[in-house]
């Protein structure tokens with residue numbers, strides 16, 4: 001959600017040292033620790049997510065429980081996320097959600113072997129709530145804690161499903177704040193191949209939906225409306241596909257849609273037809289660039305994650321494209337495409353198992369380049 005962050009560069013990293021204690025039990029770097037039950041906490045924006053990931057179990061069974069509380073209703077009347085309201089609501093919801101998730105997993109708090117929390121990128125106040133709770137729990141339980149990069153969480157989410165792909169592969173990260181193509185050479189080793197020069201794909205969905213009078217957040221609603229639309233009635237540009245390169249630009253497309261909507265009869269059917277034309281343009285653009293990225297990286301496995309990864313047409317289109325290349329497209333189940341605690345528990349578990357954890361301080365990084373992450 002980088003578009004929502006405070007521009008003040010001082011917020012690049014926020015650290016509050018609460019305890020000057022030795023790091024509790026946990027392995028040394030490079031030593032894989034078996035059998036960890038990791039509590040994951042996500043609070044980077046407007047969803048409070050909690051999960052327990054059990055590294056002793058295989059495939060999707062390893063996710064013992066997960067719960068998400070969405071703040072959509074809270075922010076709806078403002079037409080977007082209000083950071084202060086988001087932080088306060090995380091304060092209200094986080095501990096009850098931790099209790100609920102542990103109960104669903106059939107575990108007591110003492111059964112937790114490690115805690116993972118989103119340390120960035122995101123809204124500074126919202127991140128601090130999750131980091132504060134995670135750090136306090138880890139300290140009280142004397143277990144290690146690790147700060148997870150939110151986008152790495154999204155990127156690794158498809159690996160929680162059965163029959164997960166192995167690196168190297170290309171990841172398409174499509175959320176409300178990001179549209180990125182990333183070459184994944186190994187877990188923790190990421191190379192940015194291309195990204196949006198302006199709006200993120202999810203942001204384009206949300207803004208286009210708003211222009212056509214759909215309530216916030218419009219992305220999923222616009223996709224639902226597009227189901228009723230007739231393909232081809234409106235045809236919009238496939239931005240930046242007529243030249244080489246792996247970057248994206250979606251803001252011009254949004255303007256094209258605005259003009260088409262203004263000049264139309266604004267009937268229900270027209271709205272659906274425009275929604276379909278818009279969705280087809282975004283899906284085809286993403287698919288063209290994914291195919292190019294696979295070629296550039298020399299692989300035929302594409303992993304898709306982030307909120308827009310829940311889009312049915314995008315899933316079908318990328319599946320077709322990957323199969324044509326003799327490869328595969330891997331997605332998390334739709335509920336794990338949007339923000340959730342499961343992806344944070346999983347990404348954190350991989351790092352904790354490798355002996356990686358952070359010193360005992362509340363430490364968040366609202367702006368954070370994924371390429372700077374250490375290898376696992």
Ligand code: KG4
Nearest residue numbers: 175176177202219223307308310311338339
């Ligand atoms: O990953 P996410 O939950 O939050 C961020 O980290 O941004 O992504 C949210 C974004 C929103 O822009 C939302 O409109 C979009 O994902 N989204 C969709 C669909 N479901 C969620 N966009 C298109 N089609 C969908 N089915």
Ligand code: ZN
Nearest residue numbers: 154175338339
């Ligand atoms: Zn996200």
